[in-house]
Amino acid sequence: MNQAPPDRHSPGAFLVWGVAVAAYLLAVFHRSSLAVAGLAASERFDISASQLATFTMLQLLVYAGMQVPVGLLVDRFGPRAVMLAGSTVLVLAQTGFGFANSYELAVLARIFVGIGDALTFVCVLRLINAWFAPRQIPLITQITGPIGQIGAIVAAAPMTYALGTLGWTRSYVLAAALSLVAAIAVLIAVRDEPSRRTVRGPALSWSNIKSSLGASWSHPGTRLGFWIHFTTQFSSNGLGLLWGFPFFVRGENTSEGFANLLLTVMVLAVIAAGPLLGWFVGTYQWHRSTLVLVLVWSIMLAWAVVLLWPGDAPGWMLVILVVVAGVGGPASMIGFDLGRTSNPVERLGSATGLINQGGFVASLVLVVAIGIILDAATPGSSAAYTPEAFKLAMSFQYVLWILGLVQIWRYRRKTRARLLRDDPDYWGQISGRGLS
């Protein structure tokens, strides 16, 4: 007889989750710790703006490229071991970045920051699945994403202060020390499952890898998760990671102070929206992708108003834009919920890794495309980009949205059909509350 799923989390779940989320928050902190150090980095390594942007692009590239291997590692060695490796790599990489005295060494260190960062998030989701009851998982997952994003805020002011008072090397070594504390906490407090400190999956042979990835990817729910992640988060990532500040200041003629305020409001919207979306996803499972469609249309509409506004869009409209675009961040977490309900727990790592590539690939394409369009639309080698060039560059987002929406539409139909085929009673079990 099938056992009913537990209704409550296991004892100790919040301790394990708290430590894992702290390690993830620190990973986001390291990911973002260069954003405020741009000027100091330019001076230290004697580099141009495009060399500086290379750091961000490389980090995104490494992060996205690592997701599938990381997912496989989590399924093989369990989240505890992989998370421990992630925190350790971050300690070494940030220390290396602190001592790097050439651009090449700094790039190498940043690549390892990307690797350590990539090793963390998939583990957190796997731990949530092992420790919480199925009905709690959507909410806890949705809260996790935004809490992690607080790392980006924490990176801003304290890092600026540390760089100003302690100098480059000591600031980055101090930042590295935080992840050393996280590594020790993971070692002591995290267990892969309530009943076992460590779990081990099948050996990583080619045939196992092929069958695990093949099985995850062939389920339309994993693909739907990928395209949801792809379509929802690139707009806020593009603004937050690189282009938001220059777009507001040069493209919309705001003051620098207001541009910073807009980026802060965006992070606050991310944090506030997480629990609301978590509640919705947990309550209306059947309507997960409908919510995503409505949110993506809203983001597209807000951008259309700003880009088509004659002259500069008013400040209040820019506030609406960052709030609506910001909600896309937590909305991308819905992709992971699709991965969860479409894959058995032994394949959750690889499914999560596949899905998590989506948003970061889209963000990378956007960040690069905006740079290329800005350069092409600006005469000579000048970096004095005009508002018109910015409007054209930001319009590139519609290419990604249209591609993403078509794929979401296709795979949501297939996912619904597959879930009902696998379990004809699925609708009966969740009706009134909700599918994809």
Ligand SMILES: N[C@@H](Cc1c[nH]cn1)C(=O)NCC(=O)O
């Ligand atoms: N979508 C993000 C998380 C998020 C939640 N709210 C805003 N952003 C995501 O994919 N996270 C993975 C990671 O490593 O950060």
